[in-house]
Amino acid sequence: MSSQLEALPMLQVEGLQVSVGDHLVAVRDVSFAIRRGESVGLVGESGSGKTLTCRSVLGLLPETGEIDHGSIVLGSGPDAVELTGARRGTWDKVRGTRVAAVFQDPASYLNPSLTIGHQVDEVLRVRGGLGRRAARERTIELLTEVGLHDAELVYHRYPFELSGGMLQRVIIAIAVSLNPELLIADEATTALDTVVQAEILELLQRLRRTHQLSLLLVTHDLAVVAETCERVLVMYAGEIVESGPTDQVLGDPQHPYTQALMGVASIGDWSRRTLDTIPGQPPAAGEELPGCRFAPRCRYAAAECVAGPIPLAPVDAGSGGPGRASRCVRVAVPA
Amino acid sequence: MTTPTTTPLLKVTDLSVSYARPKKGTHLGTGAALHGASLEVRRGEIVGIVGETGSGKTTLARATVGLVTPAAGTIEFEGADLGALRGRALREFRRRGQVQLVFQDPLRSLDPDLTVARLVGEPLDIAGGLSSRERSARIDEALREVGLDPGEVRGRRPRQLSGGQRQRVSLARAIVTRPALLFCDEPVSALDVSNRNLVLNLLDRLRRDLDLAVVVIAHDLSSLAGIADRVAVFYRSRLVEQGPTRDVLERPAHPYTALLTASAPSVERHHEIRPADVRLDAEPTEDRAGWTAQGGCVFAARCRFAHDACRVQPDLVPLDPPTREAACYVAGEWAAHLKTNLTQQEIAS
Numbered sequence: 001m002s003s004q005l006e007a008l009p010m011l012q013v014e015g016l017q018v019s020v021g022d023h024l025v026a027v028r029d030v031s032f033a034i035r036r037g038e039s040v041g042l043v044g045e046s047g048s049g050k051t052l053t054c055r056s057v058l059g060l061l062p063e064t065g066e067i068d069h070g071s072i073v074l075g076s077g078p079d080a081v082e083l084t085g086a087r088r089g090t091w092d093k094v095r096g097t098r099v100a101a102v103f104q105d106p107a108s109y110l111n112p113s114l115t116i117g118h119q120v121d122e123v124l125r126v127r128g129g130l131g132r133r134a135a136r137e138r139t140i141e142l143l144t145e146v147g148l149h150d151a152e153l154v155y156h157r158y159p160f161e162l163s164g165g166m167l168q169r170v171i172i173a174i175a176v177s178l179n180p181e182l183l184i185a186d187e188a189t190t191a192l193d194t195v196v197q198a199e200i201l202e203l204l205q206r207l208r209r210t211h212q213l214s215l216l217l218v219t220h221d222l223a224v225v226a227e228t229c230e231r232v233l234v235m236y237a238g239e240i241v242e243s244g245p246t247d248q249v250l251g252d253p254q255h256p257y258t259q260a261l262m263g264v265a266s267i268g269d270w271s272r273r274t275l276d277t278i279p280g281q282p283p284a285a286g287e288e289l290p291g292c293r294f295a296p297r298c299r300y301a302a303a304e305c306v307a308g309p310i311p312l313a314p315v316d317a318g319s320g321g322p323g324r325a326s327r328c329v330r331v332a333v334p335a
Numbered sequence: 336m337t338t339p340t341t342t343p344l345l346k347v348t349d350l351s352v353s354y355a356r357p358k359k360g361t362h363l364g365t366g367a368a369l370h371g372a373s374l375e376v377r378r379g380e381i382v383g384i385v386g387e388t389g390s391g392k393t394t395l396a397r398a399t400v401g402l403v404t405p406a407a408g409t410i411e412f413e414g415a416d417l418g419a420l421r422g423r424a425l426r427e428f429r430r431r432g433q434v435q436l437v438f439q440d441p442l443r444s445l446d447p448d449l450t451v452a453r454l455v456g457e458p459l460d461i462a463g464g465l466s467s468r469e470r471s472a473r474i475d476e477a478l479r480e481v482g483l484d485p486g487e488v489r490g491r492r493p494r495q496l497s498g499g500q501r502q503r504v505s506l507a508r509a510i511v512t513r514p515a516l517l518f519c520d521e522p523v524s525a526l527d528v529s530n531r532n533l534v535l536n537l538l539d540r541l542r543r544d545l546d547l548a549v550v551v552i553a554h555d556l557s558s559l560a561g562i563a564d565r566v567a568v569f570y571r572s573r574l575v576e577q578g579p580t581r582d583v584l585e586r587p588a589h590p591y592t593a594l595l596t597a598s599a600p601s602v603e604r605h606h607e608i609r610p611a612d613v614r615l616d617a618e619p620t621e622d623r624a625g626w627t628a629q630g631g632c633v634f635a636a637r638c639r640f641a642h643d644a645c646r647v648q649p650d651l652v653p654l655d656p657p658t659r660e661a662a663c664y665v666a667g668e669w670a671a672h673l674k675t676n677l678t679q680q681e682i683a684s
Contacts, residue, residue, distance in 0.1 A: 194387075196387075222602055264528040266600060267557060267601060268602070269560070271561075272560070272561060274539075274561070
């Protein structure tokens with residue numbers, strides 16, 4: 001992080017609270033920042049609020065979803081835009097051009113009756129203002145860049161003629177076509193085969209460097225974050241419970257939930273063993289608990305854990321370093 | 336652990352399945368979903384099956400339970416040839432429920448309108464011959480076996496259960512007929528990691544408690560490695576490698592297995608081989624996809640180590656030790672070329 005530019009946040013989320021349905025709070029007090037060119041992993045089980053968090057950033061909350069309070073600022077300095085409560089006009093200038101997203105099921109985001117080329121061209125012509133010929137040339141460039149061999153042939157193919165991995169590459173080509181600053185990948189590799197997943201993750205890393213993208217990688221798989229992200233945010237039941245540089249968080253997890261997740265993650269060990277599990281179930285969305293939301297499943301839970309709200313507190317420099325935080329009372333207790 | 340002297344419970348020999356005749360001039364290949372696959376499973380053994388989408392894993396499961404008719408090859412169960420069963424004998428075999436299939440997504444495979452008790456009891460109704468008291472007792476027994484409290488879940492419907500509970504109901508439904516073989520098609524793919532491990536541990540316990548033979552199709556290599564005794568790797572309708580799980584995953588013999596293990600994400604990197612080491616970087620100059628269509632090795636188009644011999648599909652042959660088999664001319668040998676960075680020509684010569 002040598003230059004001033006890189007240190008500036010590309011995305012700053014502060015005190016975000018999102019509720020769904022009948023005022024059920026599903027995301028609580030979520031704060032994080034992503035710097036330019038940085039890759040951040042957002043990890044959690046299904047129902048942890050990770051998808052609602054990134055959908056808030058995209059302005060794509062479900063109809064019943066609502067941002068109760070908090071702020072989401074994209075960019076910094078003169079380019080900064082507040083996205084909470086933004087109007088349609090603002091979103092039109094931001095979505096696709098400054099923030100882009102890739103989701104799990106690529107086939108459902110493409111029109112089955114139009115060729116791949118048509119659909120990439122369309123974005124470049126309508127949003128990018130390119131002419132027919134320029135758009136076509138740029139499309140072929142983009143398709144090649146995302147690792148599709150014979151881009152000219154792929155250009156004329158329909159979605160059903162491509163595999164899931166190829167479709168995801170097309171979606172990524174569309175996502176980066178307007179040179180966004182931030183790319184959100186929400187479970188973008190979950191449905192893919194192991195080999196293809198590794199290829200797509202490598203592609204995202206390469207694009208991050210060549211396009212100076214900031215990457216927010218949302219996944220339930222800690223192993224994916226380990227290989228891809230510089231920093232990690234661990235979410236549980238709507239809250240960030242631990243954050244920090246990936247190697248430090250995974251090397252020395254401070255929150256019991258992160259420790260439990262490490263136990264169940266793929267450890268690259270091919271030997272026979274009893275597989276770890278996390279006992280119990282996460283609380284239902286919106287369930288109000290007096291203290292730590294992981295306490296009912298935590299092996300270290302004590303009376304102080306449920307006495308009152310637990311803040312996300314910095315972790316001592318001794319056991320971590322700058323930028324580490326954990327939402328656990330044990331952090332504050334000197335060892 | 337298995338004793339190799341026992342005769343296999345399931346013996347699949349040279350099984351081929353074809354879904355459709357391909358149209359002339361299309362590049363869809365021969366239409367074969369499974370090509371000469373052989374697999375043996377013994378009682379009390381867990382065999383894992385890995386491979387990409389469309390590699391024939393599910394077809395093998397479907398053929399074994401009799402949902403598709405093989406084009407060639409035999410399936411023997413307890414020494415009897417299933418392909419020879421007709422009419423009454425076949426219906427009788429199915430009714431006994433000795434082979435059960437568990438599907439990936441319990442929300443889709445369980446009738447949403449039925450209670451857990453009805454769902455689990457259904458296979459017993461088909462088998463018939465039980466009094467309602469015996470039936471009820473068997474349902475409770477199956478539910479307890481999968482770690483569910485019958486009193487609590489009997490009256491619930493699938494929607495009212497968590498993902499892990501639903502998959503356990505699927506398992507209870509499968510074991511209620513006291514089967515000898517369980518075929519699980521991606522049983523944990525739809526679950527969170529924690530529930531995933533819970534269900535896999537459960538399978539591990541069931542095979543011990545009930546002396547079941549279990550075949551698990553999965554794509555999460557790490558979890559599978561925790562419970563499977565042996566693993567079979569499929570690629571494009573062919574069985575390309577099989578052997579004891581840890582051996583195969585730690586020292587893969589087939590280049591595809593190597594690519595698979597190297598690609599598996601991990602919180603700590605133990606693998607020595609990286610995906611880029613075994614991946615074909617540039618498009619091959621020859622039309623290697625054409626080789627496959629003309630009877631060449633199925634992996635030729637993506638293989639870094641393909642050479643002229645690979646124009647003919649290699650057979651699955653025993654390696655050293657003979658518990659392992661692979662279908663590759665340079666099985667295991669290619670690893671020696673990794674660090675020296677030889678060119679294609681040097682490997683070929």
